[in-house]
Amino acid sequence: MESVVFYIFATAAVLGGVMCILQRSPVASALWLMSTMFSLAALYVLLGAELIGAFQVLVYVGAVLVLFLFVVMLLNLGQRSNDLRGPSGIAAALVIAGLLGIELLAVWRYTPSRLAAEVAQGPAMLDASAAFPAGQAMRQAAAHNVVQSVAEPLFRTYLIPFEITSVLLLAALVGAVVLAKRRI
Amino acid sequence: MTLFQETAAAAPAPGAIGLAWLLLALPMAGFVINGALSIWRPRAKGAVSVVGPAVLIASFAVAVAIVLQLWQASPEAPYILRLWTWLPVDTLRIEFALQIDQLAAVMMLVITGVGSLIHIFSVGYMRTDDGYARYFAYLNLFVAFMLVLVLGSSMPVMFIGWEGVGLCSYLLIGFWFNDKANADAGKKAFIVNRIGDVGFLVAMFATWQVAGTLDFAGVTAWASAHPELAGSGVITAITLFMFLGCTGKSAQIPLYVWLPDAMAGPTPVSALIHAATMVTAGVYLVVRTSVLFSMAPLTSTVVAGIGALTALFAATIGLRQYDIKKVLAYSTVSQLGYMFLGVGTGAYAAGVFHLVTHAFFKALLFLGAGSVIHAMHHAYHATHSHDDAQDMRNMGGLRRAMPWTFALMGIATLAIAGFPGLSGFFSKDEILAGAFARGGEQPIYYLFYGMGLLAALLTAFYMARLMTMTFLGPNRTGEAERAHLHEAPWIMIGPLVVLGILSLVGGAINLPPLVGGGAGLEHWLEPVTAPAARFFRLEEPHGSTELFLVGAAVAIGLLGLAWGYLASSRRAIVPAREAAPETGFWRAVYHKYYVDELYDAVIVRPLLWISRVLLWGVVDKGLVDGAAVNGSARLSRGLGWIGSRLQTGQVGVYVVLFLVGALWVLRVVVG
């Protein structure tokens, strides 16, 4: 049952992506992208990350995509001439994308054990088993509150990156205002 | 005092010799006082007139005291008076030390004695000049350096004086520096001297390399201990380089060209520096290192040859000069050639003898010329005429106006021409006799002898010509000026009289046995020349040969005098302003064979051209700066331009490039 749901949403996500890049109108592209986002949110829930799924909907669909649509409408970019590249551009794009896809799919071959083995052979800077205790996330999530299990590392281990990210957001905020304003 | 000296001074030498430092200190103090006066009190001529000559006379007194003590002690080894350690480096230990021996004694007497007379003369001669104090400061400084030159106990200390006198010569030649010709002459003197100094320096380096010492005593000891090196290449090289230094300082071929130009300085300067003392430094150096020269027969021959050639060559130029000082300048070059002929022959004492007598009579000639110029200058000044006060064509008949000067210069002329009994006769005769004697071993010296004899003829000729044109015949100064021609004041004539007496009887210091003398100077100098005599001893001619040589010299001298008088007095001379330009061969002689022009065209101009166009223009601005430095800047800018062409600014292109890179990385990682 769950796998059926998984594949339905997976298909929807791929379809949304394909349509997103093929639609002439930016509005339509944005809407198709929204469907992909929703599908991904569902997949996150299936993968046991309900919290991420919720944030996916809130941040991406609720904020980012709305921003996109807002800009599209602000610039009145509704129907425009086709902005697809020429035949040679398409061919090059397909070749590169194809190669990339093949290589990425090769990652599929990676199983956790193989990854752990490769990490173990790498420089002895990290203890593989200590760094990646298998299934730990689920156990932590099951043992504690989900939010707590995320908050622990976020505000302990990754406190400094977290703070840097907040500064980044502030900078982005200021930057966006400065750039978007007509005259300062 | 740690800033000056850290080792204790040596025990002072006894008696007056211990006071030898005063010889230097007195003129140095005079320099400081007169220099200070020239800056702050240029009008205080009274003080300058006292200080300037007084320090010299005091110095002369010290010199006399030292010589008297030396006379009584007659030591075999020189007294070394160490003042402080100058250059202590590793095994090199150069003391600033004075060396008092018989040769230094002769030199210091000449320098302080003749120097005192010239200082006194200058009081009268320069009295009206604006730079009076400056003049005496320079003159005092010169004497101090000249004494360092002759008293220095090692080559580098001597070199201090050697360059120092060059400096003073530079400053005094260019004394009236606002005239470009004077400043040029001073610069030329310094630079030409420097060419010679390179030789001296290299000789020092080589000496240090082989002998491990630069003290004269040390070098002499080393040379005496290595008789096997006699005639070797290294000694020959050292002495040849040293002689190059001598040709610069003593104005020998090929570096004589500065001396005639040096006449641009005040006349007493010409007398002191460019006749009596500084220019003889080269002769002094050869005698000082005579042991090396006698170990190098080849060099000795070169020295004698250059000396003889210079004596003859300069004498021919002197034949056709009209500037009274120029004649004397070429005469000086010529007489210096004699001295080198003497020391090159191995007759070191004879060279020094001629040095001394030459100091007397040439100083007298220059001061006499100064007296004449002084009178001429005043005459022209009184009538605001711009005629040349030094041109002999504007003179004539001056014996009536200046009898003292005429008489005294006459004595000097007879002395230089070798009139029997006068000082120059003995010294010149000794040199020629020595050259003739050495001809027995090395026939080339007969040639040198012949050249010397010919030069003596020419010397007598041009001196007779000078006297005739200046003092005899009708006066050509001009109607208005004639009344203003006067004898110089007594403060100028006084020194002339003293020098006249010395020129008359100066030969007495080294009378040859032939006339019953004891060859005093020769014996006096024996401690100095003895090491050299171990390697080479000149067999002096005796008997009939000697008589024949004397007779030849006397005949030649008298012949030249007569010829010169007749040639000059019979020819109608017109004043310089109306004179026609010279023609033919005499034109080349008048222009000194165009040697200055030749040097200018062959050396100076090409050097400047190479420096300006080739080195500065092509190498510096073109190759290094243009091609290499700015070229690399242009290259990097060009590369940057190419790089900027790669940057299309199209985001799509960047994406493609980025993806290709990402693909490659993935390919490596995933493998």
Add this chain to the structure above:
Amino acid sequence: MEPTRFLGPSLALSAILFTLGVAGVLLRRNAIILFMCVELMLNAVNLTFVALAQVYGVEGWVMVFFVMTVAAAEAAVGLAIILAIFRHRQSVDLANINLLQG
């Protein structure tokens, strides 16, 4: 609960979505759609993080938070840039934009 579910299919889906994003960036010249494709790629990466978080722990989720933050910041600044460019050039076609060239 099975510790790791759909790991392989999730990674494959992530790869497909990422490739689609790349293809979109390469194919389109409209700057806004380009940004959407970038978002698509970021989402694909998020999926990878979430999928692997089942194995390696909640750090994967933490990373997703960071990615979302950066994505939001990037979208804000990027769209502001597009606005500014549009005001100057009346176009968001990348073919017309080569300000990066010196």
Add this chain to the structure above:
Amino acid sequence: MTQFLASIAYDQWALHALILLPVLGIVPVLLVPVASARRVALVVTVAEFVLSLGLWWAWQPAAGMQLVTSVPWIPRLGVSYAVGLDGISLFMVLLSTGLMPLAVLSSYTYITKHERAYYALLLAQAVGMIGCFIATDLFVFYVFFELLLIPMYFLIGIWGGANRLYAAIKFFIYTMFGSLLMLVAILVMVWKVAAVTGELSFSYAHLLANAHAVGSAAPWLFAAFALAFAIKVPVFPLHTWLPDAHVEAPTAGSVLLASVLLKVGTYGFLRFAVPFFPSVALSPTVSALVVSLAVIGIIYGALVALVQPDFKKLVAYSSVSHLGFVMLGIWSGTVQGVQGALMVMISHGLSTGALFFLIGMMYERRHTREIAAYGGIARVVPIFGILLTVVALSSIGLPGLNGFVGEFLVLLGSFGNHPGATIIATTGVIFAAAYLLWAIQRILFNRLDRPENEGMLDLNPRELVVLIPLVAGIVWLGLFPGPVLRRMEPSARQFVETTAAGHASAAMAEVAR
């Protein structure tokens, strides 16, 4: 004096204080009103000089480093803030500190804009100069070596002449090019030594003792060091930054550039390049190359100086000539030659410094450095004329003044090993006389044919205070160099002996192989 210094533990803190004093001095210079900045700077530099004078007594004539102190700085990389003084650096430090007050004093009326920044930069320059000479840790040395560059860049670029930006950038890039290569060489050397000894350290003594560990990389490392220092010296043909920088720099900048900064190059050869790699430096090929470049520099610099219309440029090219003597002395292989090189370094600092001061004074009066714009001014400004003549004569190498001592010792020392080169180099004294005498003739002598020169004012008391110490030094070093030579001798002998030994052992190893 020695007891007094010992009682205040002078040797413990003196070198640190020499660095710290100007650093701290920058603060008040920047804070006080513009008009008093120069006075504060003068007070600081005079205090610095007085402080450094104690070194004359505190330092005992012996080989090796004295007054050594060391503070760990970056222990993980083996970097210590280590300073010390030997017979080579002692006089360089004294020269630097002695010139600083004069440089400040000479700028009183010359600098009329941004005074506070100017004097602060001068003090920063002093830090770099002194630091370079006392650093005994290569990392610290490199930091100070670069610190030399930055204040001078601004001094030229802001207060320079018309073409100042070109000159400043050229100076900067030229020097930076060399120093970056040197940085690489330092790192490689430290790494290689650490690989052999197991101790990661930038300490000079440690690297010197284990310099053989670099093995076959020695030629490359020597080349990198040598290039950096050769540009600084400058050795022909790397000299073309010098005339531009000298001409454009303000007076004090030119003085420090010529008197001290160039010496950092030769000091680098003496301290680092040659002792580290004696087998390379003294190998016949390198030796022949350096000696011929030195001789070319001597002659070339003099000949090009001969034809310069700009007096400052003339003096700049004369520096190329003088520094050629230093290079010749370093490679002479004798104690006399090396000590001569050190003496030339000091003498050139004094006489060329004085020449640049005098040129600055001329420029302040007439606003031109063209030789042709002057003529006959000795009559108008006699004291200026006397001082210019004395200083020029010292530069010419008149015995009895300081210039001769160094040149004579260099030539005497190098004659044994390089007779041909020495004879050619000796002819440099002719050209030196030619270019300087010709120049002073055209400035001081000849006819006073320009009316604007008739109103020139002679030197004022402040300018005399700048020049008199230099002239006193010129005469003192010329007549009584003994105390200085004696203090240098142990270090010079150590340099000669250790490099010769290093070269010999390397040659023996070569033969054995």
